[in-house]
Amino acid sequence: MNSSAFWTVCLNRFEQELSQQQFQTWIKTLRTEDAAHDNGTQRVRVIAPNRFVLQWVRERYLRRIEELGQEYFDTPVSITLTLPEAGSAPQPAVVVNKPAVAPTAPTAPEVATPVESPIVALQQPLPEAAAYDKTRLNADFTFDTLVTGRANDLARAAAMQVSQNPGVSYNPLFVYGGVGLGKTHLIHALGNEVLRRNPRAIVRYVHAEDYYADVVRAYQQKSFDVFKRYYRSLDLLLIDDIQFFNNKNRTQEEFFHAFNALTEAKKQIVITCDTYPKDIQGLEDRLISRFDWGLTVQIEPPELEMRVAILNKKAESERIRLSEDVAFLIAKNLRSNVRELEGALKKVLAFARFHGRDISLELAKEALKDLLGAYNRQISLDTIQKTVADYYKIKVADMYSKKRTRAIARPRQVAMWLAKELTPESYPAIGDAFGGRDHTTVLHAYRTISELRLGDHGLNHDLHVLTQVLRG
């Protein structure tokens, strides 16, 4: 069996499973070069055209390739992802079957000893890999993984436009919006897209805090020349959270000069901020006025449907199907930003995985309790008495009265049971709060209710509802 036939199968499967765009961008550019059978393990080497694709495929599709390999060879498969060797000519994205014959590169022994060579190949710091690292971009953040809705479609369209004609269409592109809405994702996507179209472009993502740290370092090391030369050598500068420049005068000055130099040379600048330019605190006017030269777009908080779509997309990338009611539950509970929305999904998935359970509405509710703080909420005895009295439509005063009719005694016992379950108060303290009763009365009430609830569905339901109301 050889890797070439396997790869053909693999491509066919991916073509069915992925969207056309995903398939074209990521899978079709891969090729296999060599396969060997070694101690019962099938080895396949997959070569990615560049570091960007390699990282992407490793994170997204490697597991699937392994699964397909296992299916095809009927034995565990070790897939090694590598970059083309330095010096070898870029090859077209076709399947190449070269059993034990060296590729064009001079390092022939690599193929002759397939057991070690892939590892060696991975460890070599390849120029392309280093170049991508230097951009500080996150390969996960692309236009593909960005969910679009009314809240961000203008911003997305503008970013797409800029990535197609950097330095020409809108310069600078100024993206603003509240915390955790996806500004960073959007500008990373822009950067990745520019690189995809032009792998030679010099792109740099920098958070305003890190830019400030660079200025400080240049100060200390008296290396402003190097600093200036570096930032002016960029084709695309993505600068995040510019509001962090407030009252940092030297940083603002340096940025002002870099800004002028870059725009003059028709190099693209993209800026994010948490507010509209005119509202930024502690920023020089001459800088703010320059932000108006290009295009200013806003990202708004996503509406419910978009939040659900975001959750589905995220789950899909984890190869999990989320039922509608679960997605809806999460989206309803976390409204204000995408970041925490994704945090909530992460929680639900981790919870399900840890407990080995399927993702159901019940499970999601349970998992989300941690996020919302259900267990440790300070609940006072007063609150319990009032809530229980309201629930059973009796007077709060009956909680501490001497009356012993069933209609009053039972709710009182329920309240005592809840006091024991939901507060750390001692039995004597609980007894005191219920009209100076003895702690043995509380203990008796607790036992009675604990026993009764086993056979009495109505009571059990009451206890559930009351617990939920009290925990909020």
Add this chain to the structure above:
Amino acid sequence: MQQLILDIRPDTPKRFGNFVAGANAEVLARLEAATRADAVETLYLYGPPGSGRSHLLEATRRESQRPTLHLAGATAGDFDPAPGTLLLVDDVEQLDETAQIALFRAFNAARRDRLALVLAGREAPLRLPLREDLRTRVGSALVFEIKPLSDAEKAHTLLTQAQARGMRLEADLVDYLLRHGRRDLPSLLAVLDALDAASLERKRPPTLPLLREVMQGALPL
């Protein structure tokens, strides 16, 4: 004459092994994962004082197999963890403006520098009094509320703690304690300490009558 006691508490090192997990097994597993070199985890644990989060953070530091930076919110100041660090920050609600920025930077660098972040605080992320850009990052972590122990787990903890102090504690004493005292763990352990001290001072074994006296505050401590 009063017997003076040598005030040496058995200071058992806080480890994962002596944390009574109860319903918190998932947290423990996650923390253990975070101690492994190069694991990129972001966890946030919260619960009221006495819920055990500081124990867990200290245990994480002790068990860590990677460079580890352990900070308290109130005194964190500016910090800059080296790549590969496991960063532990307790009481995040007490971080000042400088420390909040430092933590914010750590969040942004986590992926690139392969940091693991384990944070702890009193409140759920939704209610944390932090800068919004930092608060939402905490909210994007894997969040765990430390769940209170059940009565049986509390009894178990009391017995092991008594053993560590060299006390022989009868089961009926534990029952009495749970029935008459406040039932949060710090309160229970405080009574245990008081009983230990009283027992040594009076040269009396830790019996029910002595416990009763201690709890009624009849004994000067």
